[in-house]
Amino acid sequence: xxxxxxxxxxxxxxxxxxxxxxxxxxxxxxxxxxxxxxxxxxxxxxxxxxxxxxxxxxxxxxxxxxxxxxxxxxxxxxxxxxxxxxxxxxxxxxxxxxxxxxxxxxxxxxxxxxxxxxxxxxxxxxxxxxxxxxxxxxxxxxxxxxxxxxxxxxxxxxxxxxxxxxxxxxxxxxxxxxxxxxxxxxxxxxxxxxxxxxxxxxxxxxxxxxxxxxxxxxxxxxxxxxxxxxxxxxxxxxxxxxxxxxxxxxxxxxxxxxxxxxxxxxxxxxxxxxxxxxxxxxxxxxxxxxxxxxxxxxxxxxxxxxxxxxxxxxxxxxxxxxxxxxxxxxxxxxxxxxxxxxxxxxxxxxxxxxxxxxxxxxxxxxxxxxxxxxxxxxxxxxxxxxxxxxxxxxxxxxxxxxxxxxxxxxxxxxxxxxx
Amino acid sequence: xxxxxxxxxxxxxxxxxxxxxxxxxxxxxxxxxxxxxxxxxxxxxxxxxxxxxxxxxxxxxxxxxxxxxxxxxxxxxxxxxxxxxxxxxxxxxxxxxxxxxxxxxxxxxxxxxxxxxxxxxxxxxxxxxxxxxxxxxxxxxxxxxxxxxxxxxxxxxxxxxxxxxxxxxxxxxxxxxxxxxxxxxxxxxxxxxxxxxxxxxxxxxxxxxxxxxxxxxxxxxxxxxxxxxxxxxxxxxxxxxxxxxxxxxxxxxxxxxxxxxxxxxxxxxxxxxxxxxxxxxxxxxxxxxxxxxxxxxxxxxxxxxxxxxxxxxxxxxxxxxxxxxxxxxxxxxxxxxxxxxxxxxxxxxxxxxxxxxxxxxxxxxxxxxxxxxxxxxxxxxxxxxxxxxxxxxxxxxxxxxxxxxxxxxxxxxxxxxxxxxxxxxxxxxxxxxxxxxxxxxxxxxxxxxxxxxxxxxxxxxxxxxxxxxxxxxxxxxxxxxxxxxxxxxxxxxxxxxxxxxxxxxxxxxxxxxxxxxxxxxxxxxxxxxxxxxxxxxxxxxxxxxxxxxxxxxxxxxxx
Numbered sequence: 008x009x010x011x012x013x014x015x016x017x018x019x020x021x022x023x024x025x026x027x028x029x030x031x032x033x034x035x036x037x038x039x040x041x042x043x044x045x046x047x048x049x050x051x052x053x054x055x056x057x058x059x060x061x062x063x064x065x066x067x068x069x070x071x072x073x074x075x076x077x078x079x080x081x082x083x084x085x086x087x088x089x090x091x092x093x094x095x096x097x098x099x100x101x102x103x104x105x106x107x108x109x110x111x112x113x114x115x116x117x118x119x120x121x122x123x124x125x126x127x128x129x130x131x132x133x134x135x136x137x138x139x140x141x142x143x144x145x146x147x148x149x150x151x152x153x154x155x156x157x158x159x160x161x162x163x164x165x166x167x168x169x170x171x172x173x174x175x176x177x178x179x180x181x182x183x184x185x186x187x188x189x190x191x192x193x194x195x196x197x198x199x200x201x202x203x204x205x206x207x208x209x210x211x212x213x214x215x216x217x218x219x220x221x222x223x224x225x226x227x228x229x230x231x232x233x234x235x236x237x238x239x240x241x242x243x244x245x246x247x248x249x250x251x252x253x254x255x256x257x258x259x260x261x262x263x264x265x266x267x268x269x270x271x272x273x274x275x276x277x278x279x280x281x282x283x284x285x286x287x288x289x290x291x292x293x294x295x296x297x298x299x300x301x302x303x304x305x306x307x308x309x310x311x312x313x314x315x316x317x318x319x320x321x322x323x324x325x326x327x328x329x330x331x332x333x334x335x336x337x338x339x340x341x342x343x344x345x346x347x348x349x350x351x352x353x354x355x356x357x358x359x360x361x362x363x364x365x366x367x368x369x370x371x372x373x374x375x376x377x378x379x380x381x382x383x384x385x386x387x388x389x390x391x392x393x394x395x396x397x398x399x400x401x402x403x404x405x406x407x408x409x410x411x412x413x414x415x416x417x418x419x420x421x422x423x424x425x426x
Numbered sequence: 427x428x429x430x431x432x433x434x435x436x437x438x439x440x441x442x443x444x445x446x447x448x449x450x451x452x453x454x455x456x457x458x459x460x461x462x463x464x465x466x467x468x469x470x471x472x473x474x475x476x477x478x479x480x481x482x483x484x485x486x487x488x489x490x491x492x493x494x495x496x497x498x499x500x501x502x503x504x505x506x507x508x509x510x511x512x513x514x515x516x517x518x519x520x521x522x523x524x525x526x527x528x529x530x531x532x533x534x535x536x537x538x539x540x541x542x543x544x545x546x547x548x549x550x551x552x553x554x555x556x557x558x559x560x561x562x563x564x565x566x567x568x569x570x571x572x573x574x575x576x577x578x579x580x581x582x583x584x585x586x587x588x589x590x591x592x593x594x595x596x597x598x599x600x601x602x603x604x605x606x607x608x609x610x611x612x613x614x615x616x617x618x619x620x621x622x623x624x625x626x627x628x629x630x631x632x633x634x635x636x637x638x639x640x641x642x643x644x645x646x647x648x649x650x651x652x653x654x655x656x657x658x659x660x661x662x663x664x665x666x667x668x669x670x671x672x673x674x675x676x677x678x679x680x681x682x683x684x685x686x687x688x689x690x691x692x693x694x695x696x697x698x699x700x701x702x703x704x705x706x707x708x709x710x711x712x713x714x715x716x717x718x719x720x721x722x723x724x725x726x727x728x729x730x731x732x733x734x735x736x737x738x739x740x741x742x743x744x745x746x747x748x749x750x751x752x753x754x755x756x757x758x759x760x761x762x763x764x765x766x767x768x769x770x771x772x773x774x775x776x777x778x779x780x781x782x783x784x785x786x787x788x789x790x791x792x793x794x795x796x797x798x799x800x801x802x803x804x805x806x807x808x809x810x811x812x813x814x815x816x817x818x819x820x821x822x823x824x825x826x827x828x829x830x831x832x833x834x835x836x837x838x839x840x841x842x843x844x845x846x847x848x849x850x851x852x853x854x855x856x857x858x859x860x861x862x863x864x865x866x867x868x869x870x871x872x873x874x875x876x877x878x879x880x881x882x883x884x885x886x887x888x889x890x891x892x893x894x895x896x897x898x899x900x901x902x903x904x905x906x907x908x909x910x911x912x913x914x915x916x917x918x919x920x921x922x923x924x925x926x927x928x929x930x931x932x933x934x935x936x937x938x939x940x941x942x943x944x945x946x947x948x949x950x951x952x953x954x955x956x957x958x959x960x961x962x963x964x965x966x967x968x969x970x971x972x973x974x975x976x977x978x979x980x981x982x983x984x985x
Binding site: 153154158159162163168169170171173370376379380381388 | 528530610645649676681682
C-alpha cells in the first residue's frame with residue numbers, strides 16, 4: 008500500500024474515530040517523516056488527483072528507504088519564503104521538497120541535500136531549429152510566460168517578437184494555434200503538458216544560464232544532521248528512480264545548453280533534440296550555471312494544512328453513520344434517487360458538524376451557502392473539500408473513507424439545498 | 427419644466443459635491459472632491475479637551491481597518507476588513523446595530539490581495555448602498571435592511587485582482603476599478619447601472635493593440651500592463667468628469683515594457699502611474715497626465731485626487747491636487763489636465779530633480795543613478811516604493827488653504843531581477859531593501875502643506891511611518907491617528923496636539939465627523955495595518971510592536 012494513501016485513510020479514520028470515542032493506535036517503530044510539499048503544483052507535487060508529481064513519488068521512496076512512515080504537510084509555495092517560515096522553519100515538518108540547491112539561495116536554519124534533479128527553462132519548437140544563443144531567435148515569434156526570465160531576456164534583443172502568455176500551457180497553446188514559432192517556457196511544465204495535451208509532438212531543448220534554472224534539493228533543518236545524511240544517501244541510491252520519474256512526468260532530460268556561453272563556437276550549435284533522447288546533441292555543455300530565483304513555479308494559499316496520521320496504526324473501522332443524529336429521512340418529492348440517497352448519507356455522516364440537511368446556524372458550516380460563496384465553481388470546491396478535508400478546521404478527509412458513489416450522492420443532495 | 431428640473435438636479439449634485447458643509451458625511455471623502463473637510467465647529471480648539479467616547483463598535487475582524495464610515499439620515503454605514511467581512515448599519519447616535527451584511531467571500535482570498543484584505547467603505551445613493559468586495563464583485567444593498575439587491579462581477583479575483591475601495595457615483599451610475607498591478611492584471615474602470623447592476627461602460631487603462639497609446643508599450647507587454655485603479659475616484663458634476671489615478675505598470679521589470687532607462691523614448695507605458703479624467707456618461711478618456719513615465723519604482727499614481735480652486739496667473743482655476751507616492755505634490759487644472767505645479771513635499775526625493783512644467787516630464791537623476799534596472803542596482807532611492815504618501819487620505823481646508831497629509835521619509839535599494847509568475851500569485855521582479863530611513867532619522871510624520879506656495883507650513887516628525895488619514899474642520903482642528911493607536915486632535919495652524927485618546931490599536935483609516943440633533947460627533951476606525959510591515963524588515967518589527975491588531979469604530983463627542 009502506498010504510504011500516502013494509507014496515511015490519508017488513516018487520518019479519516021482517526022477523525023471519524025474521535026467522534027465515536029477513543030481509538031487505540033498502535034505505536035510505530037520509527038517516528039514519521041513529516042514532508043512538506045505544495046498541494047497543487049504539478050508536475051512537482053499535488054495532494055489529490057490521479058498524478059501526484061515527482062516530488063511526492065520521490066518522497067515516498069525516500070521514506071521507504073529510511074523505513075519511516077510518511078506524514079504530509081501541505082503548504083502553498085507561491086511565496087516560497089513564507090512557505091518555509093510557516094512549515095519547516097517552524098518545525099512543522101522535517102523535509103521540504105524541494106528548494107534550489109544553489110548556494111546563493113539561503114534559508115535560515117536549513118541545510119540542503121545535493122541537487123538531485125535539474126529543472127529549468129526550455130525551448131519548444133514544432134520543427135528543429137538551430138540554436139546556440141538568444142540572438143538565434145531573431146525574426147521569430149517566441150511565446151513566453153508573463154514576467155519570466157525568458158520574457159526579461161528577450162526584451163533586450165531586437166528583432167524577437169515576444170508573445171506573452173500567463174502560463175507555460177497558454178504559451179504552448181500559442182504554438183499550437185500558429186501564433187508563435189517557438190515557446191521559451193518552464194521546462195517541466197512544458198514537458199508535462201506536451202506529453203499530456205499535445206501528444207508529445209514537439210521538441211524540447213533545455214537551457215541554463217543566470218536565472219534560467221538549476222538543480223533542486225531537499226531541505227532539512229540544521230539540527231537534524233543525521234536526517235540530512237540519510238536523505239542524501241537515499242537520493243544517491245534512488246538515482247535511477249529519479250530518472251524514471253522525470254520521464255514519467257515529462258521533465259526534459261536532455262543536457263541543457265548554457266546560454267551564458269554566448270561566444271559559443273558554431274560547432275556548439277545544435278539542433279533541438281527529441282524530448283527524452285539525451286545525448287542527441289553534439290556538444291558537452293558546462294554545468295556551472297547560477298540559479299538565483301529560478302524556483303520551481305509555485306502555487307497558492309497561506310496556511311499549512313496537515314494531513315495524515317502521526318503513526319501507522321491498526322485499521323480503525325469507524326462507522327460514522329452510527330453517530331449521526333436522527334434526521335428526517337423524507338426526501339423531497341421531485342429529487343432524483345441519487346440526491347435522495349445522498350441526503351440519507353449526508354445526514355448519517357456529515358450532519359453532526361453541518362446540521363441536518365446542511366442547515367447549520369454556524370455560517371462557515373452552512374452548506375446551503377456554497378453557491379453563494381463559490382458561484383458556479385462550488386461543486387469543484389465541495390468535491391475537493393470532501394476528498395481532501397480541511398484538517399485545521401476540523402473537516403476530515405473522506406476520500407477512501409466514503410465510496411465515490413456516496414460522495415456523488417452527497418453532492419447531488421447539496422445541489423438541492425443551495426440558496 | 428424639464429429645464430427647471432434639470433437645473434434642480436445639477437444644483438442638487440453640486441450640493442452633494444460639497445455636502446460635508448451641511449455637517450453630514452454622505453461619501454467616503456466627505457465630498458466628491460475628497461477634501462475631507464467639514465464646516466462643523468462645535469468642537470474647536472477651546473473645548474476639544476472635553477472630547478469623550480460616546481460609543482464603540484467591534485468590527486469583527488482584527489487586521490488592516492481602512493474604512494471611513496458614511497452618514498445617511500441618522501444611520502452610519504461602516505465596513506470591516508476582510509471582504510468586507512461585515513458591513514454594519516448602526517444608529518449614529520447610539521451605535522445600536524440595525525443590520526449587518528456579511529458577504530460570502532471565498533476562503534483563501536488573502537493570497538490575491540497584495541497589500542492586505544482591507545476595505546475602505548461604501549457609497550450611497552437613493553436607498554442603495556454600494557460596496558466593492560475582495561472577490562471582485564460590486565454589490566448593491568438595500569439601505570433599509572441590508573439585503574443584497576444585485577451583484578456584478580467586475581473582475582476575476584483569481585487573476586489577483588481585488589476591490590478594496592468604495593465606488594464613485596455619477597448620476598445613475600456606480601463606477602469602480604480594482605487592484606492587481608502586482609499580479610499582471612490589465613486595468614479597467616467600469617460603470618454599472620445603479621438600479622440593475624448592468625454594465626454600462628468599461629474603459630481600459632492600458633490601450634489595446636492598435637489603439638492610441640498602445641505604442642507606448644514595448645512588444646505585447648501592454649497585455650498584462652497593470653495600471654489598475656484600485657483607490658478612490660473623484661467626481662466633478664459641473665465638468666461631468668470622473669477622475670481616477672492608476673497604479674504602477676506591470677511587470678515591475680521595466681525592461682520588459684521599454685528601454686529600462688531614463689531615456690524612456692516612446693515607451694512611457696500609458697496610462698500607468700497617471701491620472702485619467704473620464705466622461706461621466708461614456709467613460710471616454712477626456713485627458714490624462716502621467717506622473718511617472720515608464721515607472722521602475724512602483725510609484726503608483728492612485729492617491730486620492732483632491733479638489734480646490736486656486737489662482738494661477740491671476741485666474742481662478744478648478745484644480746485637483748495629488749500627493750504622489752513619488753514625492754511630488756501635483757496641482758493640475760482639472761478641466762484640461764494642464765500641469766500647474768509640481769513640488770517635492772518629501773525633501774529627500776531624489777529619483778528626479780524636478781518636473782518640467784512645460785512637458786510634464788520628470789527630470790530624472792542623471793545616468794540612471796536612481797533608476798533600478800536589470801543588473802543595475804539603484805541605492806538610496808527616495809521615496810521608497812511605499813511612497814512619500816500612501817493611500818491614507820489627506821484633507822484640504824479651504825479656510826486656511828492648507829493640505830494635511832501623512833508622509834513617509836523612507837528610501838530603498840532596488841535592483842531588477844528575474845522572478846517567476848504563476849496566475850494568481852504575487853509577482854515582484856525586483857530585489858529590494860525598503861527599511862531605510864531617510865535623512866533626518868524620522869520614518870514619517872504629519873505635514874501641513876501649502877499648495878499655493880509649494881512648501882510645508884508645519885511638520886510633526888514621527889519615528890514610525892504609516893500614520894492615519896486626515897480630517898480638518900471649521901473648528902480649526904485637524905484629526906488623525908497613528909500607528910501606536912493614538913487618535914489626536916491638533917491645532918490646524920500650528921500642528922500642536924490639543925487632545926489625544928489611545929484607541930488600543932494602530933490607526934491608518936481616516937476620521938469623519940457629523941452633526942445630529944445639534945451634537946457634533948467625530949468617528950474613526952482603529953485597527954493596525956497587518957501586511958505592510960512585512961515589507962520593511964527591522965522597521966516593520968517596530969511597526970508591529972507599536973500596537974496590537976484590532977478592529978473598532980470609536981465615536982466621540984463633547985460631554
